[in-house]
Amino acid sequence: MTTPLPTNYEYAQALDAADNLSRFRNEFVHADEDLIYVDGNSLGQLPFRTIERMQAVIAQEWGQALIRGWNMGWYEAPSRIGAKLAQLVGAAENQVIACDSTSVNLFKLIIAALKLRSDRPCIVSDTLNFPSDLYVLQGCVDLLGQRHQVHQVPSTDTISIDIDAMCAAIDETTALVTLSHVVFKSGFLHDMAAITKRAHEVGALVLWDLSHSVGAAPIELDRCGVDFAVGCSYKYLNGGPGAPAFLYVRRDLQDQITSPIWGWLGHQTPFTFDTDYEPAEGMSKFLSGTPPMLSLLAVEPALDLMLEAGMESIRHKSVGLSSYFIELFDAMLAPLNFTLGSPRAAAQRGSHVSIRHPEGYRINRALIDEMQVLPDFREPDNIRVGIAPLYNSYSDIWETAQRIRTVVEEERYVHYPEQRLSVT
């Protein structure tokens, strides 16, 4: 017997055999025996439980209970699902609620934060932030009369943001620091504790977008003293396409702010139909209109799975898988002109790994069309390998690296056009 090499398939199988989360793989629908799905950072896979639950929601709750469904769990769904999300983001109860899209929730909280710090003219973000977050921010600045300056701290290497540069950019003129916890292209994981601490030292507020970290990376909102957070539930949370998002407001701030979008579900007494708005206590005031119930209820079985697995185990496996992928990258892909587009240190990484290649776009197309590997691509040359600890295996990771190598070694990408407009 020889010691297994880390690049052997048998080694991947041995890692799978030792994986204490492996049973969760069978909780998900796998589209095709041979498909390697490494895009859970864009859209998570479908849990079998969700199929069952949605059959009941549609046929029994809507079909049979009809309007009475509101008295059978629909009305409480934003809070009930928020309470489950809270456990995944390190928040004590009554600080998280599920509703609307990430963009709409960002809008609510940016406006609220800027009103709370109306004497301060600056907003700090970074050049690696998710573009949609920057758009919402620009829209808020426009709406409030272009009175704010947005300072985007630049990255030095397109992968990460220097913590000292970030902290130096935050000062007494800063109203709000708003960042993606994990950077969508590189997977860089910000130091939430240090940045939040710096913001609070100078009296600024912080708003974290957890879309690319929740369900895969450790988040401790309460312990870090975070003011505001938002996140989406269709990536690592496996809540379904476009699943409703969530927002977090630290308890002692809840009385100090209102949502700019006043709607009946945010009213103190929604069913008295008063003509004047009176905001509800606590998180309910951040609701506005009626939530899209089918999409919202689809999130819940997926959260239950995640809570069963436990965030500590999930993070442990995420780091195991992504570190393994980087080992394989070094051995199999770096020699083929790939460069790593993600941090090497696990502590600075979320759960996806970007690899870069001058022919990245065409390689990604070949992977999807010919190799049964489904990652995604982000300009200009990033292939993002999204790693979902609940359903991806070490064998998946080995197959991904192996098939990428095949595409390049056999030049299977050369007949694809260079055009670059695609959803995936």
Place this chain on the structure above:
Amino acid sequence: MTTPLPTNYEYAQALDAADNLSRFRNEFVHADEDLIYVDGNSLGQLPFRTIERMQAVIAQEWGQALIRGWNMGWYEAPSRIGAKLAQLVGAAENQVIACDSTSVNLFKLIIAALKLRSDRPCIVSDTLNFPSDLYVLQGCVDLLGQRHQVHQVPSTDTISIDIDAMCAAIDETTALVTLSHVVFKSGFLHDMAAITKRAHEVGALVLWDLSHSVGAAPIELDRCGVDFAVGCSYKYLNGGPGAPAFLYVRRDLQDQITSPIWGWLGHQTPFTFDTDYEPAEGMSKFLSGTPPMLSLLAVEPALDLMLEAGMESIRHKSVGLSSYFIELFDAMLAPLNFTLGSPRAAAQRGSHVSIRHPEGYRINRALIDEMQVLPDFREPDNIRVGIAPLYNSYSDIWETAQRIRTVVEEERYVHYPEQRLSVT
């Protein structure tokens, strides 16, 4: 043979036999053979086609296609469903898009309208408007610094708004007139053409909330020259609990305004991930975040049914049913101390009829708990009978009147408490 009396059950059966939309009743799930569901103005019934469609959306599109679902119809869903909605509201193409909740869409368009008429300080609505619409409006006024006055034209009789009083309230100081097309309590149908004309004569903009009219009452946005409209799709459109809403912007106004909520799906080129927002052309700019796809796609089969039936036939049957109910009301319920809470003239009525009684709350509870009739109740004494022409029959209407009579004649309501907090 005697001539059938209008209060005979046989007469209802004869009307059903002559109903050319009767076949659509079988397109819907009916919860219980004996249940009379007259709350389609709150939550429409489930079409069988939606069950089938959602099984495919969940198991095939999400489960099998995964992220590729976006290239298989998801991405176009807001516009495609918007185009179907357009046919129900009298709008030529590229003026309607489906997204977000009614409240969020109202917010977007109120802010946009007030910015477009920033030199004018007044907003006109009425005291019968849906409270949530007033809340959103109050929130917009607050956000813009309390620079606007909201004038709510009062009703004289709690049922309707005098058209002359409404027109007199609209003048050169009016930035925006925002009204519910059909009043949620009384079912009163505003004269959209006359009010829009008056607003335009003095340079004001109009925004109609179609939530309580779309799918049941005639709407001619283009012909009336309406500026903006919003509406929900879970009432008469049968799109499912909390189904995404829609918005309409007249074509020549689309270039003049932006949404205050800038998000990636409203960007000119969402997949280039530019860091600066550039609004899309046309209606797409009113999208913000990713739409809740399960809830959104559930709307479509229900719209197809409605387009097959045709709005002219639907309105014809709606008037037939509601007029029949008022005939039965006069004969069977008026003698029992009920008063009519809706307009008598069909041209002034949407598709629900309110009946009022000092014991309305307890009668409504008895109807639900003992009589297998499901209407809803609105303060202080309105029982709303929602009439959905696609699945309600003349026999349903007869049963509703008959069972209400039974509850009152047999005093079945007296043992219910007077407490008044309920969703239905």
